[in-house]
Amino acid sequence: MLGLLRKIRRTGRVAEPAPPSPVVDRSAVAAELGGSVQIRHVDAGSCNGCEVEIGSAFGPVYDAERYGARLVASPRHADALVVTGPVTRNMAEPLRRTYEAVPGPKLVVAVGDCARNCGVFAGAYGVAGAVRDVVPVDVEIAGCPPRPEAIVEGLRKLTGR
Amino acid sequence: MSALGIVGGVVQPVLIVAGSPLLVGVMRQVRARLEGRAGPGVGQPWRDLRKLFGKERISPRGTSEVFRVAPLVLVATTLVVAVVTPFVTTDSAVDPVADLFAVVALLALGAVTLALAGLDTGTAFGGMGSSREMTILALVEPTLLVSIFALSVRVGSTNLGAIVSATLHDPVRVISPVSLLAAVALIIVIVAETGRLPVDNPSTHLELTMVHEAMVLEYAGPDLALVELASAMRMSVFLGLLANLFLPWGIASTATPIALLVGVLALIIKVGLLGVLLAAGEVFLAKLRLFRVPELLAGSFLLSLLAVAASFFLA
Numbered sequence: 518m519l520g521l522l523r524k525i526r527r528t529g530r531v532a533e534p535a536p537p538s539p540v541v542d543r544s545a546v547a548a549e550l551g552g553s554v555q556i557r558h559v560d561a562g563s564c565n566g567c568e569v570e571i572g573s574a575f576g577p578v579y580d581a582e583r584y585g586a587r588l589v590a591s592p593r594h595a596d597a598l599v600v601t602g603p604v605t606r607n608m609a610e611p612l613r614r615t616y617e618a619v620p621g622p623k624l625v626v627a628v629g630d631c632a633r634n635c636g637v638f639a640g641a642y643g644v645a646g647a648v649r650d651v652v653p654v655d656v657e658i659a660g661c662p663p664r665p666e667a668i669v670e671g672l673r674k675l676t677g678r
Numbered sequence: 679m680s681a682l683g684i685v686g687g688v689v690q691p692v693l694i695v696a697g698s699p700l701l702v703g704v705m706r707q708v709r710a711r712l713e714g715r716a717g718p719g720v721g722q723p724w725r726d727l728r729k730l731f732g733k734e735r736i737s738p739r740g741t742s743e744v745f746r747v748a749p750l751v752l753v754a755t756t757l758v759v760a761v762v763t764p765f766v767t768t769d770s771a772v773d774p775v776a777d778l779f780a781v782v783a784l785l786a787l788g789a790v791t792l793a794l795a796g797l798d799t800g801t802a803f804g805g806m807g808s809s810r811e812m813t814i815l816a817l818v819e820p821t822l823l824v825s826i827f828a829l830s831v832r833v834g835s836t837n838l839g840a841i842v843s844a845t846l847h848d849p850v851r852v853i854s855p856v857s858l859l860a861a862v863a864l865i866i867v868i869v870a871e872t873g874r875l876p877v878d879n880p881s882t883h884l885e886l887t888m889v890h891e892a893m894v895l896e897y898a899g900p901d902l903a904l905v906e907l908a909s910a911m912r913m914s915v916f917l918g919l920l921a922n923l924f925l926p927w928g929i930a931s932t933a934t935p936i937a938l939l940v941g942v943l944a945l946i947i948k949v950g951l952l953g954v955l956l957a958a959g960e961v962f963l964a965k966l967r968l969f970r971v972p973e974l975l976a977g978s979f980l981l982s983l984l985a986v987a988a989s990f991f992l993a
Binding site: 518521522525528529530531532535549550551552553555577580582583584585587588589590591593594596618620621622 | 710711712713714715716717718719722725726728729732733734735736738882883884885888891895896897898899902961962
């Protein structure tokens, strides 16, 4: 326990200084949420590259939580769905149902090139389409996989902080 | 019913409702800083609550009135406890309810109602959470009763106000074996009851490890806000009870404005310090395996039993 205490003191703060806010004009929904966005992550058929980056966006270095975003365990608790991957045929219906389970006002964030336009999986036999073909998308984050900075920037547009 | 009691009955619930989300915010911020993160700030739980109160209300298909009424019962029972228990003033607004058994029963009623609501949703995780919560509750309630009972033996009354006043007039009691044993038992019980590490992890996303969270997975919008507010209030109530039973100094025993101000400040400082200690301690702990939790709670029950025995034999 003393070793851990010493490590905490030696390490100090690892979170990088916050970059300037990317928010130019807050959308009506973001204003209604007032700086608090609970996020439910849905993997609609991703290769897990985006999941690793989302994990580090919420890790100590990028610390998306300081802007008021938080990952939650249930779509009922969520304000925003973060969807990764091309929507596979098996995940189209679960994604639609997850979207219906979120209480309004709700937002959808498509993370990664696969979620935006199916990426390298475009035209594959098991793919039902991009995320916007299944549920309405509000924010898109490009990249394969997107860098944690890009994910944090996209989430800050929702929290407005 | 004295003037002091009435003032306490008004000030205490206002303070607990306004302050408990801030307490949760402080605890999260302490944890974030120790983990090297920047943290969302102490006001974040209030921002979350404000947003949740403005959201759509959803009741899942197949749920009954139990599901809809549970958040209200949970908040109402906690609010009654906040009104009657001696937090800021030694006198109580409704003196007969400020009884050890009544207060513990009210807190248990809230927990049982939420467990019933978890069962009512009919989901696998809801039922699993309820069953775990009941297992823990069945082990926690006796310890809670017995450890406070150990303190009431010397006073000759189970009235919480009387216990607090007696400690206030006779400070030597605090360092007696009875108090120390009861304090350790009560701390373990409070950690279990408020769903903190090592019994339950409040920030888990993994349904299989959840206890409290699993029961409330189906709540949305204003109902979820009530449940979250109530669990924050329960935490402040338990920490306030711990602080005032063992370190009651600063509590107002006269109805003068100065005494009340000191009482309010003392409560904020005591509960805030306990919250910071609890959050800092959690950084060093891992969650216990579920089947090891009864061993921990049995240990705390033994301590509380020893406290009662000591209060009879060492009196």
